[in-house]
Amino acid sequence: MSRIAFTKDHEWISVEGDVGTVGITDYAQSQLGDIVFVDLPEVGKTLALGDEAAVVESVKAASEIYAPVSGEVIEVNGELSGSPALVNEKAESDGWFVKLRLSDPAELDSLMDEAAYKAFVEGL
């Protein structure tokens, strides 16, 4: 059983068991523009909720991506080093950044579900 949740900073996390895959939303990539580099964390790094999980560099600027929940980085998306534009092309699937082993799944409850996020973006 998987569930997907969203932050107000436009990250998504798709959770299966105690592992969450984190990326940015299609809305976020459209705002950032052409992505040319993604700085990913080391596997094994422990992130607290709100810690910098990655940095996305567009042509124009660098933007921090925050951990939507606490956990340990168990995998990073190696495809992004050669193809950072995957984030633009498939933000909510192949353009994922990191997989986290959640340390406190209850944190998911404070995030938005898909419908709430959609309403949030429409209100921007």
Add this chain to the structure above:
Amino acid sequence: MADSSGDTVLTTPLNALHRELGGRMVPFAGYDMPVQFPAGIMAEHNHTRTAAGLFDVSHMGQVRITGPDPVAAIERLVPGDIAALQPGRMRYTMFTDDRGGILDDLMVTRRENDLFVVVNAACKAHDIAHLRAGLSDHTVEELADRALLALQGPAAAAVMARLAPEAVKLGFMSGAEVTVAGHACFVTRSGYTGEDGFEISVPDTAAEALARLLLAEAEVKPIGLGARDSLRLEAGLCLYGHDIDTTTSPIEAALAWTISKRRREQGGFPGAVVIQDQLARGTARKRVGIQPEGRAPAREGTPILDPAGNRIGTVTSGGFGPTVNAPVAMGYVATGHHAAGTPVALEVRGKMLPAKVAAMPFAPHRYAK
């Protein structure tokens, strides 16, 4: 529209057109300007390098200087050799201060009876006051009723040939009064992208009509400030307030080429003593290109270190160069580390990234002859 309080956001005559074209509007130098259009910065950049891009640069200051001897007069404020210009020719120079710092950089075109000067948007009020104070025996008129369009790229000349064949006769860094599609314009063969191109000074009332005509040409697409920045960075051109400012001299900034032998010898501009001394004895630092070896861009403010980890300078502009398909930057390094090929390190988010001092431009200039 204009407001001395500085709180009011200014607009150019193309503001409605930018919005109609889907421009993402941002505040820039007090103006509401498009940072990009729906195509995006990368596509806009590449389009300018392969076809032709239309830029609204109406936020920049256009100034006319008239009086008994505007050439001699402006030479009191800039180190550029304006007297060496034939009428219809133009030159890049800068306003210097008494310490040899740069107050702004500008383009000066010598015309038969006046000078046509283009200055940066963020500096224009100060520049005009500076000109009026320094040239009190001349008339300094801001051409606030004119817009400025830049058409840049390898197809720019073919486009202009259809609308204003006279303009295509201009050589690089020349200007002339040209009627463009019925509008009385002052056109120069110049730009800020490293490509062939034109800057078209047009009455504000005709600006939108002219922009629409240009955009109707198959090769032309609208380009925002984002691509303008990546294009000029690849071309190795300075951005005032970032790569040059009052703390940098033209010599440190590797702009000594803008100062002729006569001006070096005679001086007669603010800070001449400092600049002459720097020309004779060198400077402690130099503006250089920086080529990161990896894929991570190094942004403005990034510390530059030698391979042993000693701080030797700072990045002043940095980002991704779509044409070179790699990150590119420029900045200042201590003299001795300034030769092309010198290995350096860039401190980005706590990591030391290898890089080399690089010759500029990163993308070759392709100006008209």
